[in-house]
Amino acid sequence: MPRNDPLGLADDAPLFAAWLRMTADVTAGRTRFFSIPGHKQNHRLVGPLVDGDLPLYAGLEAPGPLALLTDAEQRAARAWGVDWCRFSVGGSTHANQAVALAVGRPGDTVIVSRTLHRSMLSGLILAGLRPVWVYPELDEQHGLPGGVPPAAVAEALHRHPEAKAVLVGDPSYVGTSGDLEGLADAAHAAGVPLVVDGAWAAHFGFRPDYPQHALARGADALVISAHKTLPAMNQAALLLARTTREGGLLDPARLERGFETGHTTSPSGAVLASIDASRALLQHHGERLLGDLLGLRRRAAEKLRSVSGLEVPTGPAADPAKLVIRLPGTGASGLRVDQRLRAAGFTIEMADRDTLIPMLTMADDVVAVDALVTSIVAAVEAERGPARPISRSPAWSTVPVTGMAPREAFFATHESVDATAAVGRVSGELVAPYPPGVPVLAPGEMITAETVDELRRIAKEGGRIAYAADPSLRTFQVVRD
Missing domain, CATH: 3.90.1150.10 (Aspartate Aminotransferase, domain 1)
Incomplete structure (x- = not known):
């Protein structure tokens, strides 16, 4: 068994096997690149930073149909028990945006957990979808989020029979999970798919004392980040789905179009190979x-x-x-x-x-x-000091007041105003403490004094405020009246 494949994964990981072969060929001087990437595996310019950075096209794959990638993605689909899978080199962000483009058309309504990651909110903006928010239960003892109650989703679907999908994040950033079976039942009773951002759960379902993954619990699509809990390279993610070919509720052609819209035309062969190897690792040694x-x-x-x-x-x-x-x-x-x-x-x-x-x-x-x-x-x-009361992060407890649809606010004319003057105005920007990257303020939402105070409290304590045009929070971007 080669040193660079210590657990013998290559026999069940075609992309990983191709990466191993080409890495050996480059090291031995048997392969020389006259294609991208521009570093050509040469240490002379930026040193060993380039090691292992092999392209997919004109690299791991021969010219023509992408046989190795297709094989690897099909193996992953079978591993998670569905019929459709794509590997992303753009992280769960790209995968969430892809599925948002696949579930509806501009102006359509979707039921969305408020504690979604900002990547799904940006997907709603790209797709022109209108969110109806549902909220997780909060643990009173620790102030941490649980799952979204199925009854809340069922009630939202009853109020909005025009909704096209239910979108939730599960497990949460802090590892808590909800009743996905109940959410799937509520969504399917309304004839719409349940889409789960399970970015933190790539390892679920591969050992009995871990939770089952969302697809096994009734979800129609699952986004997972292979680089978070598995040994894949940064930006490695999967989008998996049960499609209409298997009696599901998602159109495979729409999924393909949604995925390709934001997918790079120069994907990293190394990142893709690391997804393939991580899947094989889970199945054989997980x-x-x-x-x-x-x-x-x-x-x-x-x-x-x-x-x-x-x-x-x-x-x-x-x-x-x-x-x-x-x-x-x-x-x-x-x-x-x-x-x-x-x-x-x-x-x-x-x-x-x-x-x-x-x-x-x-x-x-x-x-x-x-x-x-x-x-x-x-x-x-x-650092020990006097005990203090439990506080709830605004990432888990924000209940927004919607002023206009996210896409309308995003494309509206904006102006920068003092924080005091911003209160009562419609936000043109997304602002989130990071991590976890859950929006406290999103385009189209009314800016409240409480929101400003909470964001400033986090910043004063030394937390990072992400995505704001003015990270000091002295000013906010608002929709011009």
Whole structure:
């Protein structure tokens, strides 16, 4: 077994196998590129940064039909139990936008979870869809979001029988999941598809003590980010669907058009190969590796729970591998803890005042996780203060007032006004704390004093405010009257 395929995945991963062969040929000088990318695998200009960056076209694939990519995508479709799959090198952002373009036409209504990622909101703008918001339940103890209640979706569909789809994010950024079977029943009773942004759940469904993936629970389409919880390269994602060919509710031709509209014509062969390899890894070694990951998470949680005031929430509807650390009971600021962790050489996925989320994956080991936990405990103790009340992030609790459709606001004439003057005006921009990238303010929504105050509070605490034209929040972009 070659060193660069330690688990023997190439036999069931055609794109990955092609990448291995071409990498070997380039290293041995048997292949020389007179095609893009412009670095031509040469270290002379920018050093080893270019290693492994092989193209799909005029690279892994021979001229003609894309046989290897088609084979890899079909294998993934079978692995997730559906008939349609495309690999994206534009992350879940591209996949969410593709499915938005596929489910309706400009002016159509869709039922949408308010805690959707900004990529789906931008998809609504591109497609000209009009959202009817539904909201997740909130855990009163921790202030974290749960799932969207099926009854809320059923009621929204009853009020809007013209709706064309139901779009939800599940699991949430903090790993909580809802009743997808109930959501699917509500959507299907109305004759519309359920589309799930499951970006954080690429590992679901491949071991009995993890949740089933959304397609197995009744969803018609699923977006997953292979680069988040699997060992795929950044920007690697999949869009999977059950189409009308299998008695589903989604048109495969519309899905293809939606996907190709935002897809690059120069996809990275390396990113695509990493999706193929990650799928093969899940099918052949996922049960063992995901079991090891559960052990790492349990070990970390046990040590962290010994810290006075620190909480590590879990529950039957949560991703069992997601490590969410709540700090209000310690009085420590998550942002200051994060600074200490960075100084100690650790980066984590997310930090705000009350929450830390270090990502644990199948690539981690006991030594690394133990070192991280030791540093977290030390940083929390160094920042310890009086316990504070639980607060709800506006990302999970915002209830917007709609002034106009998102697309209309996006293309309207905008002007920049002082924050005080912006209150009561229609927003022309999207503003979100990042992470998690869930909009607190979106195009077409009325700007309220509460929204401005909450965003400024996050910024003052050291959080990152993303996508705003003025990150200082002294001014806002509004629709010109």
